[in-house]
Amino acid sequence: MRKNIVVLIARQFMMQVFKSSVFYALLLIVIAMLMFAAYSGWHSYTVQNEIRTHYQQEARKSWESNPDKHPHRMAHYGTFAFRLKHALSMFDFGMESYTGNAVFLEAHKQNSVNFSEASFSTGLLRFGEISVAMVLQVVIPLIVFFLGFSSVAAERQMGTLKVILIQGASWKELLVGKSTGLMMITTLFYIPAVVVIFFLLLFEGSMESDIMLRYGAIFLFYFIFYVIVSVVTIVISTLSRSSKDALITSLGIWLVFVVLLPRTAQAVGSYFYPAPAKVTFESAIEEDVIRQGDSHDPNDPHFKAIKDSLLHAHGVDSVQHLPFNYSGFIMREGERLSAVTYQRHLKELLGIYERQNDVGKIIAVLNPYMAIRNLSMAFSGSDLFAYQHFQQQAESYRYELAQTMNELQMKYIGNEKEKKGEKPHAIGKEHWMAFPDFKYKFQPFIHIAGTQVWSIASLVLWCVVVFFVVVKVSKTVKVIQNV
């Protein structure tokens, strides 16, 4: 394969595209969409994070402003965790709109994460959202098809194909040249996104190395994705009888891969692995907790056994004489048991979700669009794993809070009940301040890469496949396609 021939063909392809006025119209439309998307991504990122940070601080203020009181009152007073958006969510909204944003953290109870954007949204949300990533995933591939479908097929129809091949270019050079040309054109559509996101990150001061790594990975994957799309377009054009056939085939592929498959895969997954209703989930946990031992029931065997062994170990005859607060101890045990039970059920539930999503994950191997979609969300911190990461952090903070309050109770609260009219038991408010605020940490880069093995494998696999297809096609294709 001669490099100069490839460059020549690529350049000729680009020249032809530059001559058509449709190209400039498309470029303008795409840039306008990208700018609109970038603006709305940036706007929602800054506004939402400002709102959430503000309320996180408000919640902290009211936590700290509590006077001296019984630590168990504080365990119920609880606090809130607000989910912060990752800086790259400006680029790809992923599941952001469908995941909850705020959760109340209190003792004894794992609350749902509430107030997702979707819960305030009309049905319009279900048409999808315009993010920079959506333009890159949905619109640009379609434009690549628009610009490339006739590349070889039209030359064949007009008879110029013969001329090119007679002049000494090989099929392989032709295919690689056309693909390179198309890829360069695609880059013109894609560069504005790369640039605008860079400046938004710069503007927001989010230039840490972890974010830069994600940023680099995202655009590298998109680059690979476009190489695949460009080559596929040229191959379709080569194999089609007429440019009309090439167009219809490409559009069909776009529809199936982008519109039909993702939704259908998810629907299939949900159909075959139905998730339990909330009431089922909650009552199963409730039953398990009751079975394990009810810390509210004085005759409960589990807690009675604990009590007996405690009395025995400390050589006392009643809980009043224990060196620590007995009910604090019991609540600590109850919290531990119920948290373990909850985690077990939650794991089961998340397992069902995972199986529902597995269909999509496997289909992603065949569908590079789904692979890039998953990768893009994951590295933008807006996919399911990022959300579950938040949920876990919120839950461990909640657990920490409840247990810290229980331990304070064990340490500082007497075992004697206060008499009527007496001042209730209380500890100093400095303890509230000593308990650190909730601080959400995003997943580290390497952690994310680990969740995306399938999608990365898909892109690599497709690269290999298109390479071999080009080799194969250039050997077998004929100048005049038979009907």
Place this chain on the structure above:
Amino acid sequence: MYRLIIKQFIRSRAVVVTLSLLFIMGVVSIFIGRQFIEHEQRSIEQVTQHQHDHIERNVKYHGENVGLLLYYLRFALINKPTELAGLSIGQRDINPSVQRVTIRNLEAQKYDTDLQNPASLMYGNLDFGFVVVYLFPLVIIALIFNLLSDEKENATAKLVSIQSQSFRRYLFVKLSARAVVVYTMLFILFGIAIVVLNLPLDAALLAFVIVSVLYLAFWFALCFWITSLQKSSNYSALALLSLWLVLAIVLPAAVNSYVSNKFPVPESLSTFIKQRDGYHQKWDVDKGVTMEKFYNHYPQFRKYVAPDDEFSYTWYYAMQQMGDDEARYDSWAMRSKIRQREYTSRWWASFVPTMHAHLSFNELSRSSLENHLTFLDQTNAFHEKLRLYFYPYIFDNKPLPKDAWDSFTPEYTEHVQSVPWVSTLLPLVIVTAIFVLIAVFNMRKLVLH
């Protein structure tokens, strides 16, 4: 001629494949809808069973202490999905159909979400509404984009025009043959849906069918308009698919992002914090102050006095009440913000048939945001009713008669069925008529080469 045209049309393999695919997707979507309805149905049965057991168990433990008992007891209000929601699941998968609330502070409870897989929510439901709004138009495009250009490109146009009296009439017959096939498919799918989902034959269903028919008519009109421009097949295919992309993805997404950026809802978070502080901080406030506020809200309970030097449930529930009272303004502000979102979306939707059809389907199936907001209001009323019923028992610390508990089965929301015919149908009729008129005008000058 008509029969021949239909025959010729059906003979093409691509057409058969496309139509079969559409049919399969349609049937699949109906079964997905049924699964959704059955899932909700099972959930409702479980709620009913669970509530019975739950009350029984707690009454056994705490029956003598009404204040403590009602701390635990949860009562369900069910916003049962209509059968039609099987055709358009709408926002029903996001917003819960069941509220289970204690008589404590409601603002702490009513926004609790269902268990859900965010990935499924994001990809969206493959319901019949999706098939009509997204897929039917694609099939119409596929069947019509080369209605005229194909004849020209294969040079059959002149042949036909010589043989028939009017080429325009011939085109029209060709178009109507496709329309007949597509509409037949639509009606067959509706027939299957009626059987599978056991749909009642009511005004909502009729409106649903008419909206679908008009919506598809809009797409036929749009395709006919592009045909009337008399460009090449490639041009028509590109133009139509681009229009589809703009109407089915870009415009709705743009309006949605405009609406959600224009009306952010920080009130949700302030409500969240205020209801907590409103209740919890009362533990550190003089009991008399809280009681006075409570009496101002409910003068009829002034006769119940909370003792100053010990815990009492009268005081406890007065504190709980303060959570709701102090979050009231923010909660109201949140509600009106969300309503604004709904109105703005509907206004924009009336210009864009895809959006209009989708929102109308949700509205008719009672799976819209509006429906959920109404449900939240109904939850308020339900909760208030429970409170007013139980407060006297708690304040007197007087156990309820044993058989009183039997009546506490889950309650269902009530709805008045009314279809806003004009606002539902008119936008589609107008937009369709506009495109038909332009197309007919363009067709007056027909060039056959």
